[in-house]
Amino acid sequence: MDTLRDIADYAIRRGMGYAALGIGLVMLVLAANPLLALQSGALMTAALWLAMWGMALRLPRIDLRHTRLWNAFAPAVAGEAGRRLRERETRRQLSVVLAERLMWHADRAGMVALGLGGLTLAMLGYRALPG
Numbered sequence: 001m002d003t004l005r006d007i008a009d010y011a012i013r014r015g016m017g018y019a020a021l022g023i024g025l026v027m028l029v030l031a032a033n034p035l036l037a038l039q040s041g042a043l044m045t046a047a048l049w050l051a052m053w054g055m056a057l058r059l060p061r062i063d064l065r066h067t068r069l070w071n072a073f074a075p076a077v078a079g080e081a082g083r084r085l086r087e088r089e090t091r092r093q094l095s096v097v098l099a100e101r102l103m104w105h106a107d108r109a110g111m112v113a114l115g116l117g118g119l120t121l122a123m124l125g126y127r128a129l130p131g
Helices: 002-029 034-061 068-076 083-128
Strands: none
Touching (some): 002 034, 002 068, 034 083, 068 083
């Protein structure tokens, strides 16, 4: 089970890394206006959080046999008698673990979005100060 969790973490973190690279580059392009950069970073990170939660909720209905996670875990169930029963159980197990890990990573993305939103509000409050 730990191997399955590690493989799921690797697949999720790879996708999140690309998303973070995109968000960071957009924020870097908007660095001339720090308030706009923080706002856009918070909104895009919140969109990432929403997409990950949506994917986690949709996961039980998705066929995982064409994913990197299945390809890494499939040799353990292939080629023996009763393969279909184990395949169904393996699919259920994969979807449970992947949904759990997606929600865990989505919570971390949500914390980053809240942090960026808090910084945005702090900058708005600082700009509103007289003088």
